[in-house]
Amino acid sequence: MKKTVMTILVLMIAAFATGCSEKASEKPAEPVVFKFMEGVTAITAGSMISEKPEMGRDVEYEIISSPDLLASSIIQGEADMAIVPTNLAAQARAKGADYVIAGTATWGNLYIVGTEAMESLDGLKGKTVQTFGKGLTPELVLNMVLAEEGIDPEVDMDLEYMNSAAEVAPLLVSGKTSIGLLPEPALSSALAKNKDLKVLFDINKLWAEANKVEKGYPQSCLVVKKELVEEDPEFVEKFLEEYSKSIEWALENPEELGTISEEHSLGPDSESIVNGIGRMNIGQFSVGESLSEYRAYYKSVMDFDPEFIGGSIPDEEIYYER
Structure with missing residues (x-):
């Protein structure tokens, strides 16, 4: 009887030890x-x-x-x-x-802003527009929207590229330029500092219309x-x-x-x-x-x-x- 009890105890201890060993070997998932x-x-x-x-x-x-x-x-x-x-x-x-x-x-959260209202993108012809993002999304989507309206940015207007939106915003706020491309949140900051500025065109909306999609x-x-x-x-x-x-x-x-x-x-x-x-x-x-x-x-x-x-x-x- 004692031998049977001892055998059971040994098996229980062994099972417990095995379970603990398995848990100890489990590594927490990497972050x-x-x-x-x-x-x-x-x-x-x-x-x-x-x-x-x-x-x-x-x-x-x-x-x-x-x-x-x-x-x-x-x-x-x-x-x-x-x-x-x-x-x-x-x-x-x-x-x-x-x-x-x-x-x-x-x-898309890019916007063309300026001090004078325009009815269409044709109003940009002959104008200088301060922009940013050469070789990146801002240049690509702006050029595609302009092309959809039959506007060649290299012929019909003058796009001047800054290094970033942070360089475009001060030019608009100070009045050194009258038209520019800005994203949010730079846009809201510029509008707050120069009350003459207004949103002229929503690039995402123009993209949606050109590509016949809902969200842009x-x-x-x-x-x-x-x-x-x-x-x-x-x-x-x-x-x-x-x-x-x-x-x-x-x-x-x-x-x-x-x-x-x-x-x-x-x-x-x-x-x-x-x-x-x-x-x-x-x-x-x-x-x-x-x-x-x-x-x-x-x-x-x-x-x-x-x-x-x-x-x-x-x-x-x-x-x-x-």
């Missing part, structure tokens, strides 16, 4: 690296950055200081998730970086590494749910969002967010509901400048299916 540029894209994740919602895994929120650093990080596969320019998502895929587009962070062009999107989707689909779904809530919250709470932006150094100041949230074109996140916009964007860019999206239109597998 998920989420990268994005400062600016409007950063504030789309504002409430997540502030509240750090529980999603089953730790998330490292990393603000990138320059477009080149972000592009390098994506092409090298360093980020698990990121908010990137939509053309970069295609470029990265063409170079073998296996990311999928999970949704839209921002739609997807300026930036959320991409997720395909490996993460396959290894931890539950986390990915939870993250997308929280990010979508963050976008909705941002639109409904601009004053609180402004405070978060300043506290976490996300870029836009509180006043610009409060005044410009409607023009920032945040929202309508789901990629599944915007496939026509993405297809129109990639087709238009392919016709205009193939290298801007890596030389070819990305295949349909670039879109994440929920």
